[in-house]
Amino acid sequence: xxxxxxxxxxxxxxxxxxxxxxxxxxLAAEVLLEADLxxxxxxxxxxxxGYVRLWEAGRINVTPKLRIVHETPSTATVDGDGGxxxxxxxxxxxIAIAKAEKVGTGWVSVKxxxxxxIAGYHAMEALSSDMIGIAMTNASPLVAxxxxxxxxxxxxxxxxxxxxxxxPPFVADFATASAANGKLEILQRKEKKAPIGWIQTAEGxxxxxxxxxxxxxxxxxxxxxxxxxxxxxxxxxxxxxxxxAVLSGANYGPWVPPFVSFLPxxxxxxxxxxxxxxxxxxxxxxxxxxxxxxxxxxxxxxxRKAKVKxxxxxxxxPGDPEREMTEERLKKGIPLLSPVEKDLxxxxxxxxxxx
Amino acid sequence: xxxxxxxxxxxxxxxxxxxxxxxxxxLAAEVLLEADLxxxxxxxxxxxxGYVRLWEAGRINVTPKLRIVHETPSTATVDGDGGxxxxxxxxxxxIAIAKAEKVGTGWVSVKxxxxxxIAGYHAMEALSSDMIGIAMTNASPLVAxxxxxxxxxxxxxxxxxxxxxxxPPFVADFATASAANGKLEILQRKEKKAPIGWIQTAEGxxxxxxxxxxxxxxxxxxxxxxxxxxxxxxxxxxxxxxxxAVLSGANYGPWVPPFVSFLPxxxxxxxxxxxxxxxxxxxxxxxxxxxxxxxxxxxxxxxRKAKVKxxxxxxxxPGDPEREMTEERLKKGIPLLSPVEKDLxxxxxxxxxxx
Numbered sequence: 001x002x003x004x005x006x007x008x009x010x011x012x013x014x015x016x017x018x019x020x021x022x023x024x025x026x027l028a029a030e031v032l033l034e035a036d037l038x039x040x041x042x043x044x045x046x047x048x049x050g051y052v053r054l055w056e057a058g059r060i061n062v063t064p065k066l067r068i069v070h071e072t073p074s075t076a077t078v079d080g081d082g083g084x085x086x087x088x089x090x091x092x093x094x095i096a097i098a099k100a101e102k103v104g105t106g107w108v109s110v111k112x113x114x115x116x117x118i119a120g121y122h123a124m125e126a127l128s129s130d131m132i133g134i135a136m137t138n139a140s141p142l143v144a145x146x147x148x149x150x151x152x153x154x155x156x157x158x159x160x161x162x163x164x165x166x167x168p169p170f171v172a173d174f175a176t177a178s179a180a181n182g183k184l185e186i187l188q189r190k191e192k193k194a195p196i197g198w199i200q201t202a203e204g205x206x207x208x209x210x211x212x213x214x215x216x217x218x219x220x221x222x223x224x225x226x227x228x229x230x231x232x233x234x235x236x237x238x239x240x241x242x243x244x245a246v247l248s249g250a251n252y253g254p255w256v257p258p259f260v261s262f263l264p265x266x267x268x269x270x271x272x273x274x275x276x277x278x279x280x281x282x283x284x285x286x287x288x289x290x291x292x293x294x295x296x297x298x299x300x301x302x303x304r305k306a307k308v309k310x311x312x313x314x315x316x317x318p319g320d321p322e323r324e325m326t327e328e329r330l331k332k333g334i335p336l337l338s339p340v341e342k343d344l345x346x347x348x349x350x351x352x353x354x355x
Numbered sequence: 356x357x358x359x360x361x362x363x364x365x366x367x368x369x370x371x372x373x374x375x376x377x378x379x380x381x382l383a384a385e386v387l388l389e390a391d392l393x394x395x396x397x398x399x400x401x402x403x404x405g406y407v408r409l410w411e412a413g414r415i416n417v418t419p420k421l422r423i424v425h426e427t428p429s430t431a432t433v434d435g436d437g438g439x440x441x442x443x444x445x446x447x448x449x450i451a452i453a454k455a456e457k458v459g460t461g462w463v464s465v466k467x468x469x470x471x472x473i474a475g476y477h478a479m480e481a482l483s484s485d486m487i488g489i490a491m492t493n494a495s496p497l498v499a500x501x502x503x504x505x506x507x508x509x510x511x512x513x514x515x516x517x518x519x520x521x522x523p524p525f526v527a528d529f530a531t532a533s534a535a536n537g538k539l540e541i542l543q544r545k546e547k548k549a550p551i552g553w554i555q556t557a558e559g560x561x562x563x564x565x566x567x568x569x570x571x572x573x574x575x576x577x578x579x580x581x582x583x584x585x586x587x588x589x590x591x592x593x594x595x596x597x598x599x600a601v602l603s604g605a606n607y608g609p610w611v612p613p614f615v616s617f618l619p620x621x622x623x624x625x626x627x628x629x630x631x632x633x634x635x636x637x638x639x640x641x642x643x644x645x646x647x648x649x650x651x652x653x654x655x656x657x658x659r660k661a662k663v664k665x666x667x668x669x670x671x672x673p674g675d676p677e678r679e680m681t682e683e684r685l686k687k688g689i690p691l692l693s694p695v696e697k698d699l700x701x702x703x704x705x706x707x708x709x710x
Contacts, residue, residue: 072459074429075640103458104427109641145658147667152658160594170597172590178583195582204664222577222584227550228533229577235527235673236591238658239515242525246650247641253657270653285430286464286602295601298625302608303593307505309559315503318590 001333007045008033010344010355014048017351018055019062020084028086031117036334039325040173042182043118045336049343051084051115052350053261060084060114066091073103077248078110082273085116089135089276093125096280100131104285109248112272115139115259119159120173120322126161126280127169130289133161134279136240138250140258143177144218145234146226149204151218152254155180156240161319163283165293167300171319176237177219178230184210184219189337197224243277250275356688362400363388365699365710369403372706373410374417375439383441386472391689394680395528397537398473400691404698406439406470407705408616415439415469421446428458432603433465437628440471444490444631448480451635455486459640464603467627470494470614474514475528475677481516481635482524485644488516489634491595493605495613498532499573500593501586504559506573507609510535511595516674518638520648522655526674531592532574533585539565539574544692552579598632605630 008029015025036044054060064083068076076095080088092108099106116122119135126133139154155175162170175181179198187194187210194210201207202216213219221233245252251271258265283292306315336344348355363384370380391399409415419438423431431450435443447463454461471477474490481488494509512535514528530536534553542549542565549565556562557571568574576588600607606626613620638647661670691699703710 070640070642072637072640073457075459075636077641102428104430105460105462107460107636107640145661145670147664148661148670149664150662152661160590162594162597170593172594174584174587174590176587178578197583222587223533224579224583228552228579228583229529231671231673232529232531232577235515235529238525238673239527242517242651242654246647246654247638249642249646249650252650252654254661270650281430281462282427283602285425285427285462286432287425287604291604292601295604295607295625296597299597299601299607303500303507306500306503306507306609309502309504312502315500316586318586318593 001335003333004033004037004330006355007036007334010348010353011045011048013353014052014347014351017353018052020087021063024084024087027090028084031086031090031121034121035118037326037329038118038120038322040118040182042180042185045344046340047115049347050259050261052347054114054259057261059257059261059265064088068095074099074105074107076108078108080110080113080273082112083114085114085137085274085276088113089116089122089278090125092276093122093133093135093278093280096278097126097129097131100280100282100285101129105279105281108278109243110276110278111245111248111250113250113274113276115274116276118173119157120161120171122278123159123161123173124169124171127163129280130163130283132163132281132283135159135276136244137276138241138244138252138256138274140256141254142181142213142219143221143237144200144204146221146231149200149202149218150254153234153237153241154256155219156237158236158240162296163293164296164300165290167297168323169319170296170300170317171322173322176222176233176240178222178224178233179219181219184213189339240277245271245275247277248275356690358688359388359392359685361710362391362689365703365708366400366403368708369407369702369706372708373407375442376418379439379442382445383439386441386445386476389476390473392681392684393473393475393677394684395473395537397535397540400699401695402470404702405614405616407702409469409614412616414612414616414620419443423450429454429460429462431463433463435465435468435628437467438469440469440492440629440631443468444471444477444633445480447631448477448488448490448633448635451633452481452484452486455635455637455640456484460634460636463633464598465631465633466600466603466605468605468629468631470629471631473528474512475516475526477633478514478516478528479524479526482518484635485518485638487518487636487638490514490631491599492631493596493599493607493611493629495611496609497536497568497574498576498592499555499559500589501576501581504555504557504573505609508589508592508596509611510574511592513591513595517651518648519651519655520645522652523678524674525651525655525672526677528677531577531588531595533577533579533588534574536574539568544694595632600626600630602632603630
């Protein structure tokens with residue numbers, strides 16, 4: 001178990017060593033570690049060495065100059081200048097929030113960025129301003145559209161955070177694939193089988209082989225198969241891709257650059273970097289904030305009281321499991337798998353930073 | 356087979372007989388028939404007698420006076436005055452579009468409305484203004500949250516329409532349940548079994564009984580079970596419910612009034628009528644419109660060329676099947692099931708309107 005503070009300080013120090021300005025290094029560490037706190041272990045410090053390798057490959061600009069390249073009172077398109085998504089996305093969200101302050105809502109599409117950590121962090125940024133926050137991003141292609149055998153879309157997550165009065169906020173944050181790649185990685189490490197409906201083979205057949213992606217297989221969209229609505233998951237992932245990248249001028253679909261540095265970036269790219277889409281809606285742009293929040297509490301209380309299936313403990317509200325995990329890990333520390341520990345030790349040596 | 360024109364004229368005449376002003380009757384008929392054209396048979400003329408019964412029960416105001424009750428430059432909350440959703444939603448979408456013209460995007464939450472037909476119609480309204488259109492609505496509770504046996508959410512659809520240059524537009528329109536209730540109704544009429552993963556029994560067990568909803572069963576969220584991401588479908592349906600109803604002041608969750616007139620409306624409702632959420636985003640609020648549309652064409656062309664699974668014809672773009680169906684039905688006419696024909700004949704007699 002590693003205390004949050006220890007991993008945070010280490011991560012910030014690594015970003016500093018990479019050349020990030022102190023403010024950016026702190027922000028990037030905060031965003032990255034939020035994943036570990038919330039139990040999304042695949043998106044936290046486990047990825048730190050991946051960011052380092054991308055930087056070593058010259059694919060991350062540690063001193064980006066963000067520019068608004070296009071705007072209206074309620075929108076902006078931001079050029080992330082090849083910066084860390086962990087830094088670019090919070091600044092883009094600040095722009096969305098500032099626009100919402102003025103005209104009710106703000107919507108920012110971002111190009112020329114990199115992986116932004118967990119979508120939920122960025123959506124939650126809006127909560128303290130009594131706004132609904134929305135965050136999505138495209139990502140390296142791993143998911144095959146319905147009827148296809150080709151990886152055309154990322155696991156393209158959507159996060160929506162909604163303010164409340166006394167209840168904890170509603171925070172949905174989910175991949176638009178039937179299972180996020182992180183869940184698969186856990187099965188791979190434990191050498192376990194995957195449930196049917198998560199992955200298909202290179203020929204598009206069902207498989208329970210958690211390593212099938214290495215043999216040309218693909219993840220399946222939310223819904224898993226056409227009968228159970230995979231065309232809906234495919235449509236959702238497509239919407240995320242278009243809002244994040246076709247609106248902004250980033251790369252889309254199969255052209256999204258891979259997160260891993262050992263895979264080459266394709267030639268003749270249609271855009272720059274990867275794309276995000278961030279939104280903020282003032283709740284008092286629709287009705288008085290107290291009124292909204294009281295009803296939101298009522299919504300949550302009613303759903304908590306919904307009849308529970310035999311054998312289950314409770315009906316959960318989006319955000320419940322992650323909040324409980326955060327409380328636990330702030331208290332007891334964050335567990336790391338041994339390959340992740342090894343990764344961090346290597347970073348520690350490479351940069352001369354104490355873990 | 357019924358020619359489109361014949362069903363349109365009949366439907367408009369029925370709305371006129373109910374007392375709708377001529378402009379509203381025409382609009383309502385157009386929205387309703389769009390479902391039949393696009394092959395969403397459950398949401399078209401098959402529902403006409405349902406609207407009539409709601410009107411007879413005093414639950415539809417045929418001469419509503421829409422009011423904006425709250426607004427900012429990019430948002431509005433609309434009171435539908437108990438009108439037909441078929442009429443209220445297009446007017447609310449007009450407001451969203453007008454706001455987008457001025458400040459880049461427009462977002463309208465609607466309360467005190469009724470069933471609005473297919474979401475896709477309303478989203479597509481934005482296309483001719485070179486805007487992305489978004490439409491969602493809550494609906495009578497039929498879907499159980501993950502871990503629950505209680506019907507807490509409607510099949511709460513989401514539609515997103517995106518402009519293109521030479522390609523047909525991208526139009527996604529889907530229920531956030533694993534299968535829409537209309538698909539179940541078709542199985543019921545044909546006395547067929549439902550696939551496992553669409554419905555659960557009153558106790559929350561898997562079932563293939565297409566009539567299970569009559570015995571206290573529930574539809575399942577997109578994803579079907581927790582392993583395959585039903586918590587994501589549950590979150591999506593919840594977001595639609597909150598945007599449509601908690602933002603506007605409509606009824607939400609289990610309190611949404613039933614579409615069928617024979618079910619009572621609950622006491623102590625937390626809001627008024629059902630709710631919708633409509634959005635319009637100018638594409639040139641993010642980048643020059645031509646640039647966006649050229650890349651959108653490229654996106655679509657690339658996805659059409661994605662490798663196809665053996666035994667399948669092609670990778671489809673959201674909106675393809677509905678567009679082909681529309682072309683076919685405008686040419687060959689609209690097929691009606693005999694119970695629907697009987698329904699229309701009864702309406703014909705009741706109102707003295709020739710079918």
